[in-house]
Amino acid sequence: MAAQTCISISELHPNFCHPKVAGVVIGKSDVRSFPDRKNIGVDRYTFGFTIRDSPNFFINVTAWGNSGYINGLSSSFNIGDCVNIQNPLVASKDPEKADKFSPETPSLYRLMVMEAHSQVYVCAEMDTVDRMLPLIHLPVKDSRDFYSLGDIVANGQKLNGSVINILAAVRWIGELKQFTTSDGRKGQRLEVKLFDDSVPSFPLVCWDRETIQLIQTLIPKETVLFIADAKINFDSFRNGMTATVNSKTIITVNPDTREASLLFSYAKEVSETGGLDEDEKTEDVPVESITDVYTVSQLKQKAQDDQDVFFGITYSFISKLDLDSSVSKVIRTRCTRCKFLVTEEMQSCSNPLCQGRDQGFSSTTAFDLLVDFTDHTGTLHTCSLKSPVAEKTLGCTTEEFTRLTDDERTTMKWKFLLERCKIYVKILPSNTMRTKIRVVVLACSLADPGEVKQHMSALQQRL
Ligand SMILES: [Zn+2]
Numbered sequence: 001m002a003a004q005t006c007i008s009i010s011e012l013h014p015n016f017c018h019p020k021v022a023g024v025v026i027g028k029s030d031v032r033s034f035p036d037r038k039n040i041g042v043d044r045y046t047f048g049f050t051i052r053d054s055p056n057f058f059i060n061v062t063a064w065g066n067s068g069y070i071n072g073l074s075s076s077f078n079i080g081d082c083v084n085i086q087n088p089l090v091a092s093k094d095p096e097k098a099d100k101f102s103p104e105t106p107s108l109y110r111l112m113v114m115e116a117h118s119q120v121y122v123c124a125e126m127d128t129v130d131r132m133l134p135l136i137h138l139p140v141k142d143s144r145d146f147y148s149l150g151d152i153v154a155n156g157q158k159l160n161g162s163v164i165n166i167l168a169a170v171r172w173i174g175e176l177k178q179f180t181t182s183d184g185r186k187g188q189r190l191e192v193k194l195f196d197d198s199v200p201s202f203p204l205v206c207w208d209r210e211t212i213q214l215i216q217t218l219i220p221k222e223t224v225l226f227i228a229d230a231k232i233n234f235d236s237f238r239n240g241m242t243a244t245v246n247s248k249t250i251i252t253v254n255p256d257t258r259e260a261s262l263l264f265s266y267a268k269e270v271s272e273t274g275g276l277d278e279d280e281k282t283e284d285v286p287v288e289s290i291t292d293v294y295t296v297s298q299l300k301q302k303a304q305d306d307q308d309v310f311f312g313i314t315y316s317f318i319s320k321l322d323l324d325s326s327v328s329k330v331i332r333t334r335c336t337r338c339k340f341l342v343t344e345e346m347q348s349c350s351n352p353l354c355q356g357r358d359q360g361f362s363s364t365t366a367f368d369l370l371v372d373f374t375d376h377t378g379t380l381h382t383c384s385l386k387s388p389v390a391e392k393t394l395g396c397t398t399e400e401f402t403r404l405t406d407d408e409r410t411t412m413k414w415k416f417l418l419e420r421c422k423i424y425v426k427i428l429p430s431n432t433m434r435t436k437i438r439v440v441v442l443a444c445s446l447a448d449p450g451e452v453k454q455h456m457s458a459l460q461q462r463l
Contacts, residue, residue, distance in 0.1 A: 006084070006128075009057040012109055014090045021085045021111070022123055023051025024132040026058060026140065027103050027250040028210045031074050033067070045070035050103050050250065051083065052135045060102040061085065063113040063120070073113075073120055079214050082123040082132045088113050101247045103140070104229065139226040140250045141165050143257040150198025150355060152232065152241055159241065160234040166227040166243060167259055168194035169267035170220050171201060171276065176212060190215060194225070194243075197266050197338035197353045200276060203242045204230070211245050218253065221271035224260045226252040262353050266340065269351075273332070274368060274384060275339035285311055287424050287443045293455050297377035299427055303437040307429045311442070314423050315452045318444075319379060320372035323394075323413040324406060331398050332368040335361070365398050367391065371441070373423060383425070383439035393444045422447040 006022045027050040033043040045067050052058035063073055077083055088111040093099045099110060113120055123129055146165040147155075174191040181187055190212045192204040204227070206212050218225075228250045230243040245251065254260065270276060290311045294302065299312060323330060333342050335349035342349055348361045367390030373380045391397055394412060396404075404412070424443040429436065 006053075009051070009053050009059045009107060012059070012090050012107065012111075014092065014109065016090060018087050019090065021051070021053070021059075021088065022082065022128055022132065023053040023058070023085075024082045024135050025077060025079050026050050026052050026136060026252075028074075028079050029247055030209045031070055043067065047074050048102055048247075050105065051085070052138075052140075053132060055135065055138055056106060058105050058140065059107040059109065059111060060099065060105055061088065061111040061113055062098060062102075065115045069115045076120070077122050079210065080133075080136055082129045084119075084121055084123045085111065085113060086119040086121075088118050103248050103250050134256070137252060137254060137256040139165075139228060139252045139255050139257065141226075141228045143226070143255065143259065146226065146259075148198050148355070149194060149196045149202045152202070152243075153199055156241065157234045159232045162232050163229050163248070164232055166194070166204075166225070166230050167255075167263060168196045168202065168204075168225060168227070169263055170218050170223040170225060171195040172220050173215060173218065176216075188212060195267070195276070196263060197270075197340070197351060198355050200339075203235075203238075203240075204245065205242055206245045208245065208247070211249075211251065214251065214253070221267055221276070222264075224254055224264045224267065226255040226257070226260065228252070266338070266351055266353050269341070270339050273341050274386075275334060275341070290424050290442070293458070295377040296373065296375045296380050299380065299425070299439075300378065300437060303427050303429045309426065309428050311424070311426055314373065314375065314380075314425060315420060315447050315455055316373035316375040316380070316423060317418055317420055318371055318416045319374040319418065320370075320381075321413050321417050322369070324409045327402055330367060330369055331365060331401065333363045333365045336364050337362070367394075367398060367401075373421075373439075380425075380437075380439050383441055385441045385444065389441055389443060393441075416446070420447045420449075420452055421445060422451070 007016065007019045009021060009023065012019065012021065029048045031045055031047045033045045036042040036044045044064060046062060046064050047070060048060055048062045050058055050060050063070060090109050091112055093108060093110050146167040149168055152159060170192060172193040177189045179187050187207065188209060190206045192206065192215055194202045194204050206215055227243065229248045231246050233242055233244060235242045290313060292312045294312045294314050296314060296316060299314060302310060334340060335342055335351065335354060338349060338351050338354045340349055340351035340354060342363055366387035369385040369390060370382045371385050373383060385393065387398065421444050423441060426440040426442055428438040
């Protein structure tokens with residue numbers, strides 16, 4: 001059996017007997033069941049997957065059988081695994097029926113797998129695996145044939161109902177929502193927010209368990225997706241466009257293409273320098289409505305326990321405030337269009353993906369500080385203090401700040417450093433930060449000593 005060589009997908013033909021095929025799994029559907037027309041009261045089970053063995057060739061495989069066989073087979077491999085298929089039936093494609101709901105493939109055929117005839121197992125031959133694995137990073141469509149999120153938004157309702165390819169980065173992965181349909185079937189839904197240099201947030205909805213499993217392994221802000229054949233719809237509830245993954249969609253994670261690698265660099269740069277943070281401010285509550293007081297360790301504990309955004313006040317000392325380091329560390333200038341960092345001298349955006357670079361350059365200058373807060377219970381590191389909160393706190397504009405002498409900056413720093421402040425914070429649990437918690441300062445001012453005393457004794461009593 002092991003001696004039998006594999007036939008490449010491009011050479012497959014219905015006349016072959018006992019073919020053996022190998023390929024990397026690039027797509028996979030959930031198991032579904034249908035009533036068997038020949039056996040009343042019995043259900044037949046099926047699922048599909050797509051395998052690829054060369055840059056240009058991939059083929060759909062459908063497995064049929066009873067519940068035990070199909071569920072067992074489906075759980076024996078995942079997207080990204082290399083599989084061998086022994087003795088499948090090679091059938092012509094049927095574009096009106098089965099293949100209507102499967103991904104588009106270049107092959108004229110599809111493979112059928114049945115328990116009595118065929119065998120599917122995860123490939124253990126290392127040289128085959130080494131040869132196949134890189135194929136998982138090649139988009140299944142022309143790598144230049146895609147819509148940017150800006151294209152989708154610009155086309156708007158014209159794209160309603162259409163099927164397109166998308167290249168975008170993952171910004172945020174939502175929580176899995178489980179539900180039961182009116183006819184008693186269990187369902188699930190996962191929403192992902194995509195971004196690129198033209199649109200900061202765009203929804204992608206997944207319903208399939210296999211897709212959701214794949215998505216849940218991705219690292220937000222460090223992953224680029226080529227989504228082949230995503231369905232675009234106008235969502236009247238949100239009054240905007242959404243993309244949906246369906247049974248014809250194939251997602252390529254971190255595609256090995258020039259466009260994807262440019263987008264990857266952009267995503268990493270803009271998220272590491274905090275360029276995506278501004279948009280998260282939109283859901284902020286008015287500072288006056290924040291009343292809960294916490295110590296530093298209570299803030300950390302609550303972030304860990306709840307895994308949800310919350311707001312609070314802490315009376316802490318500013319233990320790090322680098323106002324007298326180079327101005328470029330205090331004030332940052334970004335391209336207005338794509339949020340990429342630019343240096344003051346630059347009169348253009350250096351992000352090669354930035355759209356309309358030739359349409360004239362405009363930039364926004366803002367405070368972008370990282371500060372530490374300390375009280376008797378611990379320290380909150382790298383809290384983000386940005387415009388316009390920073391202007392209010394420091395009492396000067398970015399323009400005024402750039403004109404200060406070194407001595408004046410040092411004086412300004414010591415007005416706050418090691419002083420007890422009343423700090424309004426927004427806390428975001430974070431899986432990408434080393435500290436597991438992201439702190440955004442909403443307001444900060446020197447604290448009234450009487451007020452501090454009152455709150456400290458209240459906190460002590462609570463402990
Ligand atoms: Zn730009």
